[in-house]
Amino acid sequence: MKEPIGLEQIKELREKTGAGVMDCKRAIEQSGGSLEEAEKWLWKRGVAKAQKKSARETPEGVIASYIHVGDKVGVLVEVNCETDFVARNALFRELVKDLTLQIAAANPQYITRDQVPAEDVERVRQAIAKEIVGKPQAILDKIVAGRLEKYFATNCLLEQTFIKDQNATVRDVLAAKIGQIGENIVIRRFVRYQLGEPLH
Numbered sequence: 001m002k003e004p005i006g007l008e009q010i011k012e013l014r015e016k017t018g019a020g021v022m023d024c025k026r027a028i029e030q031s032g033g034s035l036e037e038a039e040k041w042l043w044k045r046g047v048a049k050a051q052k053k054s055a056r057e058t059p060e061g062v063i064a065s066y067i068h069v070g071d072k073v074g075v076l077v078e079v080n081c082e083t084d085f086v087a088r089n090a091l092f093r094e095l096v097k098d099l100t101l102q103i104a105a106a107n108p109q110y111i112t113r114d115q116v117p118a119e120d121v122e123r124v125r126q127a128i129a130k131e132i133v134g135k136p137q138a139i140l141d142k143i144v145a146g147r148l149e150k151y152f153a154t155n156c157l158l159e160q161t162f163i164k165d166q167n168a169t170v171r172d173v174l175a176a177k178i179g180q181i182g183e184n185i186v187i188r189r190f191v192r193y194q195l196g197e198p199l200h
Helices: 007-017 021-030 035-053 090-106 118-131 137-155 170-181
Strands: 060-067 073-081 165-169 186-194
Touching: 007 021, 007 035, 021 035, 035 170, 060 090, 073 090, 090 170, 090 186, 118 137, 165 170
Parallel strands: none
Antiparallel strands: 060 073, 073 186
């Protein structure tokens, strides 16, 4: 006989994920009572919701700024959504604020890996290949692929580890927020300034 799902479990999962009560209850049921697995289930569900909404237009949104303590790093980011109502929503604003902190702390160069110029990818690929000589081609290919993944995870905002949760990427957080809010959300562009860095 299954143990009944306690309100404390649901409450804890809600606080961690921001998901609705029924979603949390179902996630715990689907995960055999494990909160860790339930959290993963909700992330995956958020991703599924996000994929369904990704084709929708996002004409509204906000431009937000953040100046880091000490006034040495500044960030501007534009995040779009479908309606003005959501643009004023506290959950949306919280996401935007978290994104400014992420950009300030992790210094991404691009939003997605698709934005990385092909010549940069090739340059990184060749630099990695030069470091590992004398390996069979199959092993070399695996090492290069693995290091390229690390390059993307370091330089592409959506693939970076989220600064507030080391078990999630920024893409996971964005997808979960889309599922929670119910609208498509797009990070359109950002710029990060650091005192003394050369002009582009």
